[in-house]
Amino acid sequence: MGLAWKEMLRRRGRFLSVGIALLLINLLVLFLVSQLTGLDEGQTGAIRALDSDLLTFDAGVDQSLFRSSIPVSDVQEAEAVEGVAAVGPVGILFGTGRTEAEVVPDELFDMSVFGYEPGSPGEPAGLVEGRLPRAGETGVGTIDETVKSDGVEIGDTVYFAESDRPIEIVGFVDDSTFQLQPTLWVELGTWQELLAVVRPERVGSEPTANVLAVDVDPGADPSEVAREVDSSLPGTETVTVDDAIAALPGLSEQRQTFFTIIGMTYLAAAIVVTLFFALITLEKAEQIGILKAIGARTRSLAGSVLVQGLLLAIPAFLGAAAVTVLIGATLPPELPFAIDTGAWLTVGIVTVSVAVIGALLSFRRISRIDPANAIGGTGD
Template sequence: MYLAIREMRFAKMRYSLIAVIMLLVSFLVLFVSGLARGLAYDNAASIQNMDADYFIMEQDSDHRFARSRVGEQTLAQSGSIAGRENVQPLGVGMTTVAAEGTSRKLDVTLLAVSPQGWLMPEVTEGKAIGTQSEGLVLADDKLKDAGVRLGTAIVDQATGMKWTVGGFVANESYSHAPAVYLSERDWRLRMQHAADGTDGSTVYSAIAVKTDKKTAGRLAAALPNAEIVAKSAAVAAIPGYKEEQGSLMMMTAFLYAISALVLAVFFYVVTIQKRSQFGILKAIGTSTAYLARGIALQVALLCAGTLLTGVILIRAVEALLPGGMPFRLEPSVLALTCGAFAGMALAGSLLSVWKVTRIDALEAIGGSAA
């Protein structure tokens, strides 16, 4: 330990340059990780925030809400098996709205839930939708940037229906579109207006269920024309979700590999430059294990310092990002990313450790003398 720290103090410029490279790479890894998490959450926030374990969807719908249609009979059957308090109807529809009196069009996702049910999100401003509320909706607060306020009337471009924004919710979106929550009654009227209903019956996109795996199996057996879809599968089936995350995860994986390669090359070159010194140390009795621990300690110290600085920088940048920027880096993800980066850095230093074990003391000293 003494040798490793003393060497870093002596060659400040050399290790400072290595630290700068590590800082840049670690910052890029953290930023891409936060962007990946932010995009994933923005794409499926409303579904992920729901207190549901499974969704009942139409068979052969590929687990997609937009392709699924389930009726009131399925709702009643699932309630008799899982308990009426554990099932909630859910309507999902993409549409375009415009604030009354303006020509600006906004893409939103309509989510129909029971006003007093457990799918209804917490209201951050305004008032919640009641069972007697007619024409009132809750809008994601990102719509404020488009000029939508409490009491603003929005018009559905597909059906011509008009609703009034009675309150706002936070962090509710689907397929990167802000969510607008409406009551079952308004959903029923919209479906009938769009001629999607049959014989006046209400058709939903899915049925949310809070239950265990055993009861989910019973539901699957009792509903042969429906599919019981886990929440994670429903999220993964959102259009573009897997492709978007796959691209970002590949970028992150390449960054990890690049960081390991860069550090391996840096420390390998430094090790070669110190070959004669290592030979002298071995000749006077210094063990190979001691020298290997010194290299590992140098990498660990550089990792700790650069990661701490990187975390401070990424939090500062996060605070400066605009509100609409999909960036999300939870403490657990931050810790996992830092741990993975440190692991890759230590793995990259193994090449230098291997080189140290191969150094022959007499040969190294002779090479130095020559």
């Protein structure tokens, strides 16, 4: 394949320009993919941080975390179900946080509060600093580390919405934002206090939570267990955490939008590569005819094009990946941006496939060039 490489090296201009075009397209795709990953993670962090297998909702609320309301007493009944390892109540409140006792409108930040039973499912995973609230320890919370950029530190006090209940920060967790907002994790008693202030209509004769976080026994089939839970607890709907995430409002629409843009970008990449190879093949038709006449096999000529396609696509992808990492490192933390190796690998595979297909499309043209045309061409 020396011929393919020498051509690229000595006709750098043209190969470099199409290579840069491919690199820029890859850069765009990787950036979009990383933003989508960042958005996805930012929206679902708290749900994933629950680190449980199933979520039990109030039936008839269409898996809405906000509208769902389940009596905390259901925990015992759910725990009795075959295949269930442990159950914990999870309360969710959505609102604003502040670091001052007085409400100063400009100093508010968006924040949700998740209440859970320490030691039970629903306790957040991903503690990076400090500690989690202990069982029965009211008035303390662990918060998502994104609030560090608002100047919140361990030992600070935060307040939720209009409540004047001080909550001391005792630790930080990562990747636990919900709808792109930091989550404050408190034990359920504290959460009930806040609920009474901001949603008094939800306080009834017995304590409630929004959902139940359910861990299944090792080896048990989660969807099987989900059905069992629903039949033991009338009026509930139990789904896997992945299904609950997919049902989050706007998430699948957001993914579809990004995938459409990414798909269109790839279409552009495919057209660029295919046209490039079609044009250089057309331009080299005479040369290809001559090479065939002096004994070159179609297979090796086509192989050259394939090698060139790979030598364009692979460095273009790697270059774009390096640039995207650099850009990602300089982005402000508020911008959703996260690198998902699996997604990047997919981008790389698609890029290489697009280049290979672009090269393959010129094979037919190459195979149809008749070596007999090498003789008697122009001056006859």
